[in-house]
Amino acid sequence: MVVHCCQGCTTFYNFERTTGFLSISDILKKASDMNVSRKLLVLLLSLLPVALSAQNDDSETSNSDFDEFRNSILGGFNSSRSQIMDDYDNFRSQMMKDYVEFVRQAWSEFNVEPTLPVPEEKPVPPVVMPDEERDEQPDERPLLVDEIIAPLPFTPQPRPVVEIDEIPTLHEEYVYFTFFGTDAKVRFPVSDKVIVKGSDENSVADAIETMTSRKYDNTLFDCLMLRKELKLSDWAYLQMLGALAEKIYGNDNNSATMMSACLYMQSGYKVRFGENEGKLYMLFACEGYIYNRDSYTVDGCLYYGLEELPVRMHICKASLNKEQELSLVVKGGQRFSYKKSDPRRIASKKYPEIAAEVSVNENLMRFYESYPTSFVGENEMTRWAMYANSELDESVKQALYPKLQAIVKGLSQVEALNRILDFVQTGLVYGYDNEIWGEDRAFFSEESLFYPYCDCEDRSILFSRIVRDLLGLDVALVMVPGHMLVAVNLKEDVQGAYVMLDGRKFVLCEPTCLNGAPVGWADIEDGARLQLYLLERTESQVDYTLEEQPMEVEHSLIPYFDGAKWGYKNNAGEVVVKCEYDSVSDNALYGDRHLYVAKLGSRLYLYDPDGFYICNCDGYVPLDLNRIDGVKSDYYGIFNDDGQWYINDLVFMVPAGMVLLDEYDMESVTYENNIFCRLPAENEFMERFIILKRKSDGKWGVIDIFGKTVLPFEYDRIEFSPYDKSVLLLYNALSGEEHTHKL
Structure with missing residues (x-):
């Protein structure tokens, strides 16, 4: 039997008809091994009778062993859904007990094992291109590759x-x-x-x-x-x-x-x-x-x-x-709270128009300070790849990339690469790790923009990140004893030092040349044997200038960071929501309306796809579907996506900011002079109904969005069916019965 679940995963159960039937405990263990959720397990088990009957119908003769097994399954799972849940809980309990x-x-x-020290490397002075070579294109010369390091x-x-x-x-x-x-x-x-x-x-x-x-x-x-x-x-x-x-x-x-x-x-x-x-x-x-x-x-x-x-x-x-x-491995995109660092201006000396003021998230820097350096496999060069393959923080992209991309747009790959290379070469200040940190320390890309000094590995990591993101080219880190540089696979022919990797030409770039050097120049002897690590590529490039942003939908907002705060631009690149928020959502919410959430401090604000503020409330907390949970003049309620009250007679007291608490520090709601604990969770608000539990006697009921009672408060538990969200499951503890109710 093959069952396709809604999440897109596929679970296989192969029942042999002759020997080796699975017991219930075997099925539960199999579910645990495959990380099958309890709700999915119930669905799978509910389909067993159908699958088993189909197998029996296909056979020409009845197999007594199979019939016995089928009957045991049917008998075991014709019990209530709650019993199946209990079986799974018992299985988990037994596993933890063991x-x-x-x-x-x-x-x-x-x-204790001896600690593994960070490899000590003899400090190599930063390279400087001789003046007599500055006006000449580097000679074409192939370099030998001693080892290609397998990707992580x-x-x-x-x-x-x-x-x-x-x-x-x-x-x-x-x-x-x-x-x-x-x-x-x-x-x-x-x-x-x-x-x-x-x-x-x-x-x-x-x-x-x-x-x-x-x-x-x-x-x-x-x-x-x-x-x-x-x-x-x-x-x-x-x-x-x-x-x-x-x-x-x-x-x-x-x-x-x-x-x-x-x-x-x-x-x-x-x-x-x-x-x-x-x-x-x-x-x-x-x-x-x-x-x-x-x-x-x-x-x-x-x-x-x-x-x-x-x-x-x-x-x-x-x-x-x-x-x-x-x-x-740190892929990037971690959503720590944003604390802006002091801005730092970085500019190319040869191309002064390439300049940007960059701030980074100081909380991200705190995470990087705690991060232990390591390597995977047998080659220690993998540790550099772990830094280089991490994505650049979105706030840094928004501050740095629009300026760089606007300069290189329309240039050839070689011209664009030379400008980015000089930006890193001459815009950053070189420093020795041993003098600054007491040992060799690698930087994530953002750290090179935050700290005042960086070395050859740090520059190579940052340069490789920018080239992949803005130009979409394949990049490899190149290591020689005591030094690191970068090799780039250009689609255009350019003369200079290069290596061959998988039949492709990668031209060397030297991010640590302090006075600037063109693509193809490298201070490496011809007999040197190089180690290469091919980095992960950026699969799709983003136009950060937004000058030619494709119109994917008729109206949409695009997050925009001005170096201090967040706002939104439209598809034409116009600022339609001022940059005055700590963060903004990058996804449209609330069904067909495509609404966007912006946050300032503890408050949230809602905008439509044209950048218009749609509701006159003091703040919002986004929930699910087409509802907004918000605060208006010290009252708490549920709004629709036009800012109108859904439930205006459910009044919430808000003693402290946006947090709704009762005397037990519980989220609560008042209704008909009774207190119902807990603001409805996501799976308890479907369409136009809310499930609530009465505090006085613990009974459950259902009201609609206008406050009208749909089901009286006389049930011991109500929840939505995991298979049909328009069906409620009603439980009565005294009778042990379970009923359904169609909304």
Whole structure:
């Protein structure tokens, strides 16, 4: 049987008709291995009777074993949907129970491994082009390639060891914390938090058993949502969990360590627990080798710590299915809160018209400061590629690229490349890493624009990023002992030093020539043997000047950054929303209306595709479908996308800014003189109806957008069907019955 789910994935179940039938527990384990969600599992299991009947009909003779198996499946899954959910929960509980029991036993002593130092390279002075060569095109000369480094493997981010579903609760407690200057909040049972009492095997196992229970599912769910919404790398996610645990537990190191480790472990990462002299440690496995960081080898895998580690440690070897190593690849696009740095002017000396004032996000710089340098595989040159393949932050693109692109537009590739090359060569100031940082330190592209000094590797990384983004050319990093430069695959013929890669000519460029040098000039001896790393290409170029922006839709807004604040331009390149916001959305929201959200401080504002402010409210919080949840004159309500009230008799008290809280610090709504807890979540507002739960007796009901009761408040639970959003599932605890209601 093959089932295609709506997300585009395909799940295969192959039932042999003679031997090896799958038991229910086998199916549940298979679902876990494939990261099948509980809702999808219900759908798959509901289709089993159809598939099995079809197989039976195709056979010429009945097979008694098959019939027995089919009957057992039909009997087992003709029970209610909630029973299937319980079975899956029981499977998860059993898996974690087995893991916890293993934790009580699987401990051994390990010695710390020698740290891997950052390679020391003899400082090489920056190159200067002789004056007598400046007016001549470099001679054509091929250079030998000693080694071509294989590209880094692509590894998707880990998924939870078991799919985590959000659990609706009456009283939500939140923890508010900050990481890399970015405010965040997650649900957490602060009043009932577990405290780790000891550091022995049983204390660790007991803590894991509690911290991985359903009580903390919403905490894990919220953390995973933050990872997704903020586009956090594995390293940023690990740092976020550490900040969360520290906010919860303060100076209680052991409890904080266990909480962050349990969250990271359940998120799919390879984690081990360690103990030394009463102190607990979280150890993580990494896809590669980290410089200057203590580690232990456990079952053939290196495990690193977030702090200095003792010479000898008591480590638990227990593992979970499908656990995955942390990747230090940073693709870019991480959405840390924006804190503008002081602007810096960078200009080419030969082409003074190429100049730009650039500010970067200081919170992103804080993340880069925490980032450990590493390499993957057997060649240490891969560490440079990890920096070079990271995308440039969008705010930097908006400040830098329009100016550069406007200058090079219409030029030949060689002319454009020469101008970008001189911008990097003469616009940046050279400095030795050993003198500045005490060791060799690589920069992400934004760091070369932020810090006052950079060396040959940093310049090569920045230059390669700009060339790929603006010119769309293939680029390789070129390494010779003590020095790095760049090779570019031009579509035009140009004379100079070059290398051949996969039958294509790559011309050398020297970003570290302080007085400027043209494409093809390189201070490399003919006999030198080079190492090459072909970088990831930019698949599609963006016209940052917007002079020839194609009209994809009749009306649309394009985010625009003026170096200080964000606004919008239209397709004609005209500023239609002034640059006065901290951030703006780059996607149209709210169905066919294509509305856009801009944020200033804690408030959000809504614009239509023509750049008109569409509602006279004080602020907005975007929700789902065609609704806007907002504040108007200290009242809270739900608006339609024309700024008119959807529900004007549901009045929300707002005691603190945009946050709606009741006396229990819960999001709440008043209706008919009763308080209903929790503002409707995304999956509880469909079309023109809202599901609510009454605080006084815990009963559920449904109202429409005009405040009229659709279903009375007499049900123990109401939720939307996972298969048809126009159907409600109604539960009655006393009778144990489940009914449906068509909206």
